[in-house]
Amino acid sequence: xxxxxxxxxxxxxxxxxxxxxxxxxxxxxxxxxxxxxxxxxxxxxxxxxxxxxxxxxxxxxxxxxxxxxxxxxxxxxxxxxxxxxxxxxxxxxxxxxxxxxxxxxxxxxxxx
Amino acid sequence: xxxxxxxxxxxxxxxxxxxxxxxxxxxxxxxxxxxxxxxxxxxxxxxxxxxxxxxxxxxxxxxxxxxxxxxxxxxxxxxxxxxxxxxxxxxxxxxxxxxxxxxxxxxxxxxxxxxxxxxxxxxxxxxxxxxxxxxxxxxxxxxxxxxxxxxxxxxxxxxxxxxxxxxxxxxxxxxxxxxxxxxxxxxxxxxxxxxxxxxxxxxxxxxxxxxxxxxxxxxxxxxxxxxxxxxxxxxxx
Numbered sequence: 001x002x003x004x005x006x007x008x009x010x011x012x013x014x015x016x017x018x019x020x021x022x023x024x025x026x027x028x029x030x031x032x033x034x035x036x037x038x039x040x041x042x043x044x045x046x047x048x049x050x051x052x053x054x055x056x057x058x059x060x061x062x063x064x065x066x067x068x069x070x071x072x073x074x075x076x077x078x079x080x081x082x083x084x085x086x087x088x089x090x091x092x093x094x095x096x097x098x099x100x101x102x103x104x105x106x107x108x109x110x111x112x
Numbered sequence: 113x114x115x116x117x118x119x120x121x122x123x124x125x126x127x128x129x130x131x132x133x134x135x136x137x138x139x140x141x142x143x144x145x146x147x148x149x150x151x152x153x154x155x156x157x158x159x160x161x162x163x164x165x166x167x168x169x170x171x172x173x174x175x176x177x178x179x180x181x182x183x184x185x186x187x188x189x190x191x192x193x194x195x196x197x198x199x200x201x202x203x204x205x206x207x208x209x210x211x212x213x214x215x216x217x218x219x220x221x222x223x224x225x226x227x228x229x230x231x232x233x234x235x236x237x238x239x240x241x242x243x244x245x246x247x248x249x250x251x252x253x254x255x256x257x258x259x260x261x262x263x264x265x266x267x268x269x270x271x272x273x274x275x276x277x278x279x280x281x282x283x284x285x286x287x288x289x290x291x292x293x294x295x296x297x298x299x300x301x302x303x304x305x306x307x308x309x310x311x312x313x314x315x316x317x318x319x320x321x322x323x324x325x326x327x328x329x330x331x332x333x334x335x336x337x338x339x340x341x342x343x344x345x346x347x348x349x
Contacts, residue, residue, distance in 0.1 A: 002128045002129065002131070002132040003128065003131040003132045003134075003135040004135070005132065006131070006132030006133060006134070006135035006136035006139070007135040007136065007138065007139040008139065009136050009139070010135065010136035010137060010138060010139025010140035010141075010142075010143070011139040011140070011142070011143050013136075013139075013140055013143075014139060014140045014141075014142070014143025014144050014147070015143055015147075019144055019147075021144060021145070021147065021148025021151070023148075023152050026145070026148045026149060026152055029141070029144065029145045029148060030145055030149070032141065032145075033138075033141050033142055033145045036137070036138050036141055037138065037142075039134075040134065040135070040138050043131065043134070052127070054126065054127045054130045054131070057130070057131070057134070058130055058134065061134050061137075065141075
């Protein structure tokens with residue numbers, strides 16, 4: 001319940017605050033959001049598998065988010081489009097974790 | 113047992129709080145990113161007048177900055193080009209001067225259009241002064257480089273007759289004397305063959321002398337020795 005409330009509070013605050021996002025950093029913020037989503041779904045999967053570790057989850061969330069933006073930024077400076085590599089890497093993991101979460105719920109409800 | 117349960121409960125609560133914070137951040141990030149993306153993709157027509165004015169002002173400032181930068185860069189380019197051109201022209205001038213000097217001193221081989229003069233002196237009546245007169249006439253007619261018997265003429269060149277033999281410096285030269293000169297062939301030809309000119313003078317005043325002159329499209333003259341300057345010193349300003 002508490003995490004859901006946190007999510008809703010975040011969304012509401014984001015809607016209320018008019019934080020200008022310069023077009024130059026939209027790209028980096030986008031990849032950070034993807035990394036954050038990946039970490040969150042990964043955390044959900046770990047908790048369902050009873051392997052959840054809060055320290056690992058928090059460090060993973062911040063680490064992945066910041067590193068994703070930094071890697072894309074470095075890619076831009078080096079002239080290599082690492083954005084695509086990051087999107088593919090996080091995207092694949094995200095879908096894998098989502099599939100496992102879905103499977104877990106299916107097994108729990110004996111639909112499978 | 114109660115304590116253990118309490119610890120577990122506390123840990124679980126801490127985990128839930130940390131997950132809630134992360135979820136809060138996730139929601140906030142998601143919304144911010146979506147709003148940023150929407151703002152970037154929003155067509156200009158949908159913007160309010162105030163935003164459009166702001167946008168236009170921003171663009172105008174950007175244009176001003178870019179223009180200023182362009183002007184600075186153009187100025188820099190102009191300066192660099194001018195320096196490069198100056199350097200180039202100085203090098204060209206130095207090269208030209210050097211060429212002039214080395215040609216005039218007669219130390220390097222030269223080639224070009226010119227004339228070939230053949231002077232025959234069957235009776236051995238010509239003396240050094242006569243040959244020198246020919247050289248003087250050639251120089252006056254604009255000859256840029258001269259060689260006698262394949263030997264370059266320079267400031268130290270002298271002719272003399274000793275024991276009925278002609279010498280150019282210390283080297284003996286024999287008839288027919290071949291004098292080659294690089295310069296405008298027509299001008300030199302006219303200057304030497306004009307009435308009362310050097311050809312007339314030599315052939316009429318010295319018996320047994322024949323003077324033939326032919327223009328040529330290409331003559332190669334060898335380089336000579338560097339003249340020795342023992343007493344003369346260059347005057348520097």
